[in-house]
Amino acid sequence: MSPCTDAIVIGAGPVGLFQVFQLGLLGLKAELIDVLPEAGGQCVALYPEKPIYDVPGVPVCTGRELTRQLLAQAAPFLPPDADTGRPCNLHLGHLVSEVSALPEGGYRVATAQGLVRRARALFIAAGAGAFVPKTLALPGLDAAPNVHHHLPDGTPPGWVGRHLIVSGGGDEALQAVIDIAGTNASHRPARLSLLHRRDQFQADPALDAAVRTLIAQGQVDLIVGMPSASQISPQGTLSALDLLGADGQTRTQPLDHLLIRQGMSPKLGALTQWGMALERKQVAVSPSTFESSLPQVYAVGDINTYPGKKRLLLCGFHEATLAAHAAAAALRPDAPQHLLYTTTSPLLHERLGLL
Numbered sequence: 006m007s008p009c010t011d012a013i014v015i016g017a018g019p020v021g022l023f024q025v026f027q028l029g030l031l032g033l034k035a036e037l038i039d040v041l042p043e044a045g046g047q048c049v050a051l052y053p054e055k056p057i058y059d060v061p062g063v064p065v066c067t068g069r070e071l072t073r074q075l076l077a078q079a080a081p082f083l084p085p086d087a088d089t090g091r092p093c094n095l096h097l098g099h100l101v102s103e104v105s106a107l108p109e110g111g112y113r114v115a116t117a118q119g120l121v122r123r124a125r126a127l128f129i130a131a132g133a134g135a136f137v138p139k140t141l142a143l144p145g146l147d148a149a150p151n152v153h154h155h156l157p158d159g160t161p162p163g164w165v166g167r168h169l170i171v172s173g174g175g176d177e178a179l180q181a182v183i184d185i186a187g188t189n190a191s192h193r194p195a196r197l198s199l200l201h202r203r204d205q206f207q208a209d210p211a212l213d214a215a216v217r218t219l220i221a222q223g224q225v226d227l228i229v230g231m232p233s234a235s236q237i238s239p240q241g242t243l244s245a246l247d248l249l250g251a252d253g254q255t256r257t258q259p260l261d262h263l264l265i266r267q268g269m270s271p272k273l274g275a276l277t278q279w280g281m282a283l284e285r286k287q288v289a290v291s292p293s294t295f296e297s298s299l300p301q302v303y304a305v306g307d308i309n310t311y312p313g314k315k316r317l318l319l320c321g322f323h324e325a326t327l328a329a330h331a332a333a334a335a336l337r338p339d340a341p342q343h344l345l346y347t348t349t350s351p352l353l354h355e356r357l358g359l360l
């Protein structure tokens with residue numbers, strides 16, 4: 006059976022990251038889980054390069070920069086694994102599918118990928134739901150091992166030396182093409198194509214111009230057509246797409262790997278079955294503790310609702326702070342609940358690894 010930790014935070018968006026930091030300051034250990042392959046939630050999935058102007062003390066930063074800073078701030082509480090160097094309590098690529106109360110108190114959390122963890126308190130920082138990539142509605146694609154949605158995490162991808170088609174015409178697809186074309190030869194496909202339904206993109210002009218240059222240089226070829234059918238081999242891999250052209254003709258396009266980059270959409274999914282009271286698909290919470298209708302289950306950030314709720318980063322950070330204090334009081338009722346300042350407290354300096 007997995008050991009019982011203090012807290013599990015579901016969602017590694019900006020609020021989930023700050024939740025881990027606040028719990029750490031109070032001496033509570035947390036495990037952090039997200040379905041995405043990287044932390045940052047909406048900031049990274051929806052607007053990584055767009056500016057944010059209303060984070061206190063930060064006149065301007067992009068979604069990606071804010072995420073980087075939140076990760077750096079939470080680093081004392083996301084210790085690296087000795088082998089991989091990655092935080093051992095940050096579980097990315099895991100969709101939380103089950104939450105159940107334990108008879109001895111606390112909760113059991115299981116992911117669709119097989120991770121099981123137990124904790125005395127839960128923090129639901131699930132935003133608008135788990136981000137899942139939009140895909141092509143063609144049979145067999147979901148299970149095909151050569152169909153991808155995310156860029157590789159540093160290890161050589163399966164498409165090295167093969168023909169990779171990137172599908173999409175927005176920022177995500179164009180950025181992926183630029184990134185893949187720019188990787189070193191050991192990570193590059195032998196042939197790189199961009200597939201879009203027409204010869205016009207809906208992307209940032211700078212990305213559009215960069216991809217047009219790659220096409221003109223012959224580093225990328227543009228395939229125009231609307232995928233209408235998938236050809237799946239007996240082994241379950243995708244071998245070709247049938248593409249409907251503007252001339253009404255269908256052509257078969259063979260490929261080795263397909264990377265679908267058509268954006269993300271959030272899905273609440275199993276969260277609605279976990280037993281917390283919901284109001285219009287948001288978790289109803291107390292505005293002083295951010296506890297839900299279940300004991301020691303707190304909901305913070307965009308996922309919660311209470312009178313006056315605003316879906317802003319600043320509000321989520323405030324909620325995470327008060328929820329951490331409420332959980333600390335509930336989990337350690339006999340411990341003194343003094344408010345300590347990071348500026349002056351030796352205890353907080355010790356927890357931050359500064360001493």
Ligand SMILES: Cc1cc2nc3c(=O)[nH]c(=O)nc-3n(C[C@H](O)[C@H](O)[C@H](O)COP(=O)(O)OP(=O)(O)OC[C@H]3O[C@@H](n4cnc5c(N)ncnc54)[C@H](O)[C@@H]3O)c2cc1C
Pocket residue numbers: 015016017018019020021038039040041045046047048051052056057058059099100101102130131132133134135136274276305306307308316317318319321
């Ligand atoms: C275009 C845009 C611009 C914005 N600009 C601003 C701005 O300028 N200022 C501002 O204050 N706010 C802004 N916001 C709002 C801000 O981004 C959100 O308030 C903030 O991201 C909420 O953070 P969160 O951590 O609560 O949720 P999210 O950022 O949505 O993160 C939730 C995370 O939980 C994960 N998750 C959910 N369910 C599960 C599950 N079952 N298993 C595993 N993982 C799960 C998701 O994959 C996701 O990564 C903007 C939003 C958008 C879309």
